Amino acid sequence: MSKQMSHLDNIPSTPGKFKMDKSPYIHNRLRWHSSLAKLTFWSFMFLGLILIFFFRSPSSNPLPQDPSRRSLRTYNWGGPAWEKRVRSSARIRSRNGISVLVTGAAGFVGTHVSAALKRRGDGVLGLDNFNDYYDPSLKRARQALLERSGVFIVEGDINDSALLRKLFEVVAFTHVMHLAAQAGVRYAMENPGSYVHSNIAGFVNLLEVCKFANPQPAIVWASSSSVYGLNTKVPFSERDRTDQPASLYAATKKAGEEIAHTYNHIYGLSLTGLRFFTVYGPWGRPDMAYFFFTRDILKGKSISIFEAANHGTVARDFTYIDDIVKGCLAALDTAEKSTGSGGKKKGPAQLRVFNLGNTSPVPVSDLVSILERLLKVNAKRNIMKLPRNGDVQFTHANISLAQRELGYKPSTDLQTGLKKFVRWYLSYYSGGKKAAG
Numbered sequence: 001m002s003k004q005m006s007h008l009d010n011i012p013s014t015p016g017k018f019k020m021d022k023s024p025y026i027h028n029r030l031r032w033h034s035s036l037a038k039l040t041f042w043s044f045m046f047l048g049l050i051l052i053f054f055f056r057s058p059s060s061n062p063l064p065q066d067p068s069r070r071s072l073r074t075y076n077w078g079g080p081a082w083e084k085r086v087r088s089s090a091r092i093r094s095r096n097g098i099s100v101l102v103t104g105a106a107g108f109v110g111t112h113v114s115a116a117l118k119r120r121g122d123g124v125l126g127l128d129n130f131n132d133y134y135d136p137s138l139k140r141a142r143q144a145l146l147e148r149s150g151v152f153i154v155e156g157d158i159n160d161s162a163l164l165r166k167l168f169e170v171v172a173f174t175h176v177m178h179l180a181a182q183a184g185v186r187y188a189m190e191n192p193g194s195y196v197h198s199n200i201a202g203f204v205n206l207l208e209v210c211k212f213a214n215p216q217p218a219i220v221w222a223s224s225s226s227v228y229g230l231n232t233k234v235p236f237s238e239r240d241r242t243d244q245p246a247s248l249y250a251a252t253k254k255a256g257e258e259i260a261h262t263y264n265h266i267y268g269l270s271l272t273g274l275r276f277f278t279v280y281g282p283w284g285r286p287d288m289a290y291f292f293f294t295r296d297i298l299k300g301k302s303i304s305i306f307e308a309a310n311h312g313t314v315a316r317d318f319t320y321i322d323d324i325v326k327g328c329l330a331a332l333d334t335a336e337k338s339t340g341s342g343g344k345k346k347g348p349a350q351l352r353v354f355n356l357g358n359t360s361p362v363p364v365s366d367l368v369s370i371l372e373r374l375l376k377v378n379a380k381r382n383i384m385k386l387p388r389n390g391d392v393q394f395t396h397a398n399i400s401l402a403q404r405e406l407g408y409k410p411s412t413d414l415q416t417g418l419k420k421f422v423r424w425y426l427s428y429y430s431g432g433k434k435a436a437g
């Protein structure tokens with residue numbers, strides 16, 4: 001009996017539901033039922049946990065869904081026809097030409113740099129994930145423009161190692177012009193994950209592939225004036241401190257500079273970082289003030305102009321796109337070869353950082369006055385306090401280093417550059433073209 005009782009002890013806690021019987025057969029059945037019930041119970045628990053985890057994890061993720069991440073999964077590439085296009089676009093057509101992989105080629109700066117390289121006979125292959133941070137139809141229009149001059153843009157993400165390795169297998173790029181990034185200062189508060197994805201993880205992934213490429217390419221990449229952050233010493237010089245970023249965007253660009261140092265130090269990659277100062281011009285970025293001020297002034301909408309504490313002026317060192325392009329090409333042309341091979345450093349390699357600005361900051365209210373004259377429309381100005389969401393009060397580049405080493409000499413003033421932008425804007429968005437924003 002005591003033996004039987006010990007069997008019963010194993011039955012889960014609802015003895016009233018069991019009819020006690022002394023038959024061993026019944027006891028065995030009871031034991032079997034008990035095990036089955038336990039097994040079923042724990043299976044359901046386990047299944048339930050998996051379902052809870054599966055359905056809850058996306059919404060409990062603190063980082064919002066990243067459009068560029070989605071794009072990583074959906075692009076198609078490869079095949080003989082695709083490889084042929086890649087090869088043809090990257091073919092060098094001039095003596096002493098270089099072959100350049102331009103990341104972010106459907107972007108504002110990327111389009112201009114790719115077109116300029118192609119014009120002088122260099123081989124150019126673009127790479128872009130066409131994310132929807134701003135109107136992708138503008139990126140498609142830039143793509144069509146490049147297509148007409150013989151530049152193919154591969155659709156893909158810089159986080160896609162297999163794609164990058166394939167590109168280096170098909171073409172022995174001598175240089176990489178790395179411009180793909182999540183740009184914009186304020187959007188970082190909305191979608192921080194996209195900055196980590198493109199500016200940090202994507203950059204590391206690109207460098208990982210470059211370090212194993214044979215030969216290793218020289219890399220020129222876009223940092224930003226935003227690394228100067230809360231620095232108050234002007235004009236900003238490359239030697240100034242950059243440890244007080246005012247936005248996550250700035251922090252990821254600063255991280256990029258440190259990552260560049262590491263890959264140069266360990267693997268012998270030749271790396272040049274360019275700190276661009278507020279680039280503007282035709283085919284520009286709709287999220288930038290000069291662009292959306294133009295749109296809103298034309299629509300009769302009021303525009304917000306920021307001022308700092310005590311009516312302090314907010315000013316930017318606006319730099320015209322053609323000047324930036326010259327700086328980029330000069331950086332590529334003066335870049336020394338990387339020294340590593342097989343993923344190993346074979347000697348010291350070049351590591352540089354340059355400011356590419358205009359050395360003439362202009363108050364944002366003056367920018368608006370120029371636009372009013374060019375558009376022949378008065379702006380509805382709404383003066384507001386500069387919010388603490390990433391913007392800094394002013395930027396001003398000291399460009400003497402770039403002048404000395406790259407022969408960089410910006411030559412377009414804001415009035416002249418905005419005139420060219422407005423002309424482009426009016427022709428692009430008129431004649432049945434979609435309205436901006």
Ligand SMILES: NC(=O)c1ccc[n+]([C@@H]2O[C@H](COP(=O)([O-])OP(=O)(O)OC[C@H]3O[C@@H](n4cnc5c(N)ncnc54)[C@H](O)[C@@H]3O)[C@@H](O)[C@H]2O)c1
Pocket residue numbers: 068103104105106107108109110127128129130131139156157158159178179180181182183184197198202222223224225275276277278279280285
């Ligand atoms: N325009 C400026 O005033 C300015 C100032 C400082 C620094 N920069 C830097 O210069 C570079 C170019 O800027 P822009 O103004 O041309 O910006 P942009 O947004 O027009 O161009 C960036 C391009 O990169 C692509 N991209 C983003 N993430 C990608 C990814 N993970 N994989 C593949 N493609 C990706 C985008 O689709 C876009 O076409 C960026 O690195 C930016 O941070 C620009």
